[in-house]
Amino acid sequence: MTAPHAPPPEGLEGVVAARTVLSEVDGQAGRLVIRGRSLDDLAGSTRFEDLISLLFEGFFEDLPADLTAALGEARAEVFAQAAYLDAGLAALEPVEAVRALMARLPDGDDLATALRLIAAPAVFTPAVVRVQAGQSPIAPDPALPHAADILRMLTGATPTAAQVAGLDAYLVTVSDHGLNASTFAARVVASTRAGLTSAILAGISALKGPLHGGAPGPVIEMLDGIGAPENARAWIEAALARGERLMGFGHRIYRVRDPRADALKGPVRAMAQGTGARPGRVAFAEAVEAAALDILKTHKPDRPLDTNVEFYTALLLEALDFPPQAFTCVFAMGRVAGWLAHAREQLAGGRLVRPQSVYVGPEPRKAA
Ligand code: ACO
Numbered sequence: 423m424t425a426p427h428a429p430p431p432e433g434l435e436g437v438v439a440a441r442t443v444l445s446e447v448d449g450q451a452g453r454l455v456i457r458g459r460s461l462d463d464l465a466g467s468t469r470f471e472d473l474i475s476l477l478f479e480g481f482f483e484d485l486p487a488d489l490t491a492a493l494g495e496a497r498a499e500v501f502a503q504a505a506y507l508d509a510g511l512a513a514l515e516p517v518e519a520v521r522a523l524m525a526r527l528p529d530g531d532d533l534a535t536a537l538r539l540i541a542a543p544a545v546f547t548p549a550v551v552r553v554q555a556g557q558s559p560i561a562p563d564p565a566l567p568h569a570a571d572i573l574r575m576l577t578g579a580t581p582t583a584a585q586v587a588g589l590d591a592y593l594v595t596v597s598d599h600g601l602n603a604s605t606f607a608a609r610v611v612a613s614t615r616a617g618l619t620s621a622i623l624a625g626i627s628a629l630k631g632p633l634h635g636g637a638p639g640p641v642i643e644m645l646d647g648i649g650a651p652e653n654a655r656a657w658i659e660a661a662l663a664r665g666e667r668l669m670g671f672g673h674r675i676y677r678v679r680d681p682r683a684d685a686l687k688g689p690v691r692a693m694a695q696g697t698g699a700r701p702g703r704v705a706f707a708e709a710v711e712a713a714a715l716d717i718l719k720t721h722k723p724d725r726p727l728d729t730n731v732e733f734y735t736a737l738l739l740e741a742l743d744f745p746p747q748a749f750t751c752v753f754a755m756g757r758v759a760g761w762l763a764h765a766r767e768q769l770a771g772g773r774l775v776r777p778q779s780v781y782v783g784p785e786p787r788k789a790a
Contacts, residue, residue: 433674450678497562
């Protein structure tokens with residue numbers, strides 16, 4: 423009989439399971455630091471390619487100074503897999519179809535594998551969205567920056583500067599966030615030396631759940647269900663009375679407002695001034711947010727529940743013409759950079775992740 427262990431906290435809350443140089447989430451101060459840079463400094467002024475370079479520095483030896491061309495080539499390479507997007511895959515949820523296409527990529531630990539894995543959700547998501555809408559996929563343009571090409575592959579039109587800046591701000595904002603559930607999943611798989619593709623497939627599988635990266639689609643459902651600011655309080659109170667959670671609110675680590683919410687609000691506003699955005703949408707969402715925060719205070723007085731990244735993600739991705747059912751795939755386009763850096767960090771220093779469990783089942787029965 424081994425000595426009994428203290429049971430772990432539910433959901434491993436507060437358990438430190440890795441040392442990382444990649445990012446720090448300060449849940450009390452509402453601060454996110456990515457490799458020594460505050461999110462406030464990064465979002466809105468950094469292209470996604472440069473953020474990838476920041477995350478990958480020291481983890482890949484052959485990193486080019488500018489990843490734009492290499493990433494463009496990777497997009498062109500993985501587009502060949504879009505030929506396997508048949509009716510069966512197109513009938514799946516977008517994140518399941520994208521995951522299935524990504525699973526066709528070979529495993530490996532090198533930079534070429536990593537770039538293919540960054541390119542994959544960026545190329546497959548527009549392809550899946552278009553095929554589901556009865557349109558043909560659009561091939562990547564390797565000469566374009568990553569964010570501009572994603573938007574062009576989605577709509578077929580040249581995006582505006584505000585739209586490209588909005589998508590860059592989003593991808594940078596969600597690129598890494600400490601040891602969240604999907605990053606932990608990716609690190610566990612990386613620790614077995616299965617390869618980067620396997621680690622990223624674990625990450626995307628964990629991400630798709632509504633308690634993690636699956637929340638922004640339901641935020642749109644909530645906004646559409648509410649319809650007008652004057653309905654917000656009654657709608658929210660009824661949802662909570664049914665025992666539902668409000669999507670886009672609450673966080674395991676943040677006890678204050680998620681700093682990523684405000685990093686996205688600026689680009690959302692900038693786009694709302696451009697063409698194509700729904701007039702009054704931001705003001706309506708702000709009214710719903712205010713009502714939700716007020717009601718959550720009385721609903722859970724002991725548990726600070728504030729706005730998380732998913733609330734303004736929903737508005738931003740909606741303004742960029744992504745359908746709500748594909749929002750999780752766009753989250754994966756950004757977070758894949760963090761998963762890869764964490765996987766390499768795990769490989770560089772970490773042992774096999776193999777915790778213990780406490781057996782609470784019955785003792786073996788004696789033979790009759
Ligand atoms: N709406 C209503 N009640 C909530 C919410 C919410 N959004 N979030 C937490 N609560 C309540 C829970 O019901 C629970 O109450 P109980 O103790 O009476 O059961 C209490 O607050 C504590 O909740 P936990 O589940 O213990 O909190 P945890 O830290 O595990 O959850 C989570 C964090 C999953 C994000 C949660 O706040 C939630 O479900 N939010 C809604 C979904 C969402 O927005 N997900 C995106 C998160 S951001 C991201 O992953 C990128």
